[in-house]
Amino acid sequence: MMMSFGLREENRALLQRVSDMIRDEIMPLEDEYQAEINKGDRWQYTARQAEILEGLKAQAKAAGLWNFWLTDSSKGFGLTTVEYAYLAEEMGKTPLGAEIFNCSAPDTGNMEVFERYGTKKMKEQWLAPLLDGQIRSAYLMTEPDVASSDATNVAMSCVRDGDDYVLNGEKWWSSGAGDPRCKVYIVMVKTGGDEQPKHKRQSMIVVPADAPGIEILRPMQVYGHDDAPHGHMHIRFTDVRVPAENILLGEGRGFEIAQGRLGPGRIHHCMRAIGQAESALEQMCKRSMQREAFGKKLAQLGANFDIIAECRMEIEMARLLCLKAAWYMDQGDARAAAPWISQIKVVAPRVALKVIDEAVQMFGGQGVSQDTPLATAWTHVRTLRLADGPDAVHRRQVARAELKKHTQEKV
Numbered sequence: 001m002m003m004s005f006g007l008r009e010e011n012r013a014l015l016q017r018v019s020d021m022i023r024d025e026i027m028p029l030e031d032e033y034q035a036e037i038n039k040g041d042r043w044q045y046t047a048r049q050a051e052i053l054e055g056l057k058a059q060a061k062a063a064g065l066w067n068f069w070l071t072d073s074s075k076g077f078g079l080t081t082v083e084y085a086y087l088a089e090e091m092g093k094t095p096l097g098a099e100i101f102n103c104s105a106p107d108t109g110n111m112e113v114f115e116r117y118g119t120k121k122m123k124e125q126w127l128a129p130l131l132d133g134q135i136r137s138a139y140l141m142t143e144p145d146v147a148s149s150d151a152t153n154v155a156m157s158c159v160r161d162g163d164d165y166v167l168n169g170e171k172w173w174s175s176g177a178g179d180p181r182c183k184v185y186i187v188m189v190k191t192g193g194d195e196q197p198k199h200k201r202q203s204m205i206v207v208p209a210d211a212p213g214i215e216i217l218r219p220m221q222v223y224g225h226d227d228a229p230h231g232h233m234h235i236r237f238t239d240v241r242v243p244a245e246n247i248l249l250g251e252g253r254g255f256e257i258a259q260g261r262l263g264p265g266r267i268h269h270c271m272r273a274i275g276q277a278e279s280a281l282e283q284m285c286k287r288s289m290q291r292e293a294f295g296k297k298l299a300q301l302g303a304n305f306d307i308i309a310e311c312r313m314e315i316e317m318a319r320l321l322c323l324k325a326a327w328y329m330d331q332g333d334a335r336a337a338a339p340w341i342s343q344i345k346v347v348a349p350r351v352a353l354k355v356i357d358e359a360v361q362m363f364g365g366q367g368v369s370q371d372t373p374l375a376t377a378w379t380h381v382r383t384l385r386l387a388d389g390p391d392a393v394h395r396r397q398v399a400r401a402e403l404k405k406h407t408q409e410k411v
């Protein structure tokens with residue numbers, strides 16, 4: 001079968017325009033934007049912070065650079081997942097990149113869920129403002145009290161009471177729920193008991209972020225950083241009541257929806273991580289030619305030549321694997337694509353972490369400081385080895401597919 005990892009002619013200019021906007025308009029404002037976060041209440045936007053963010057979003061929207069992730073939809077650009085992957089790589093090069101083009105996690109996955117499984121009312125109430133970039137959303141699956149890498153453990157109680165469902169329990173690591181613009185949650189809950197088959201016990205339900213009974217307990221910190229104003233929140237639900245029509249597809253359909261939601265999101269995360277690796281390699285190369293020690297440029301000392309070469313080769317391998325996984329997704333068989341997505345979900349963060357770490361080393365003390373984006377990039381990519389499934393769970397998927405291929409045995 002012929003595999004194509006390229007961009008169609010008509011989409012090459014699009015990639016260039018995104019890349020130009022990131023370099024010329026977004027990156028020059030990053031430092032000022034980050035500095036604004038530390039002024040006053042870190043969980044609210046300062047006037048200047050909002051001006052930068054909304055100004056850049058308006059600019060992108062006016063230029064038609066908006067919602068690229070709607071890959072197979074008539075509303076979007078009709079990009080393939082392979083084509084979108086190139087854009088995601090560019091957007092990964094700067095922390096603001098994805099949001100400026102309305103392509104950030106977890107909103108893209110949530111919008112996809114609303115688009116595919118939402119009722120007309122949900123589309124009007126939530127999908128329309130999300131597509132427009134007016135509000136943000138969060139996806140709440142992980143719970144403090146159960147091993148959530150196995151989603152059959154999800155235990156938040158969701159009980160039918162007349163025309164409503166009533167939710168009780170706790171979620172944590174709810175990314176984006178700290179943002180004052182976050183107005184809606186898609187929540188994985190338990191609706192079925194032991195009498196139901198294992199993968200029919202969980203459901204997804206839509207909950208407005210301001211529903212009575214919702215309490216944000218605290219922001220979780222990543223290596224000491226709270227990631228404000230986005231945040232990864234620990235949230236308690238006490239008798240939170242939502243109309244029964246808020247359940248997506250019906251009771252017991254949570255896994256079906258989760259599979260559809262997480263596949264593309266993982267590819268996007270991986271390509272953004274590759275973008276971060278590219279950016280780190282560029283910084284490493286520039287630094288190694290600017291600075292001298294022992295009478296030579298850093299690049300010419302010790303193993304630094306080899307380190308630069310190894311980083312380049314690993315990035316290329318990771319990108320090709322990511323494009324192959326994206327290509328499998330484009331063939332429309334999620335089951336066949338799954339082991340490829342799992343492979344890249346392990347490989348991309350690993351490679352990006354290695355490259356960023358080598359860049360940190362080349363920068364010396366400054367590499368771990370606030371004076372380069374490298375330290376933050378490292379902590380961000382490190383979390384990707386957990387978020388959307390820890391490495392071990394993805395390796396399990398890869399091994400199961402491999403064993404089945406060679407032995408026809410299901411393990």
Ligand SMILES: Cc1cc2nc3c(=O)[nH]c(=O)nc-3n(C[C@H](O)[C@H](O)[C@H](O)COP(=O)(O)OP(=O)(O)OC[C@H]3O[C@@H](n4cnc5c(N)ncnc54)[C@H](O)[C@@H]3O)c2cc1C
Nearest residue numbers: 139140141142147148149173174175383387388389390392
């Ligand atoms: C920054 C960040 C953002 C996040 N954002 C979100 C979000 O927006 N929404 C959300 O719902 N969740 C989010 N998460 C949570 C993330 O998805 C979970 O942490 C992850 O799924 C693992 O679940 P757990 O933490 O309960 O770990 P556990 O399930 O307890 O697993 C812990 C460890 O056990 C081992 N393990 C588990 N299964 C296997 C296996 N099959 N084989 C071998 N070893 C295994 C692995 O080493 C694994 O890392 C986020 C996490 C982080 C760090």
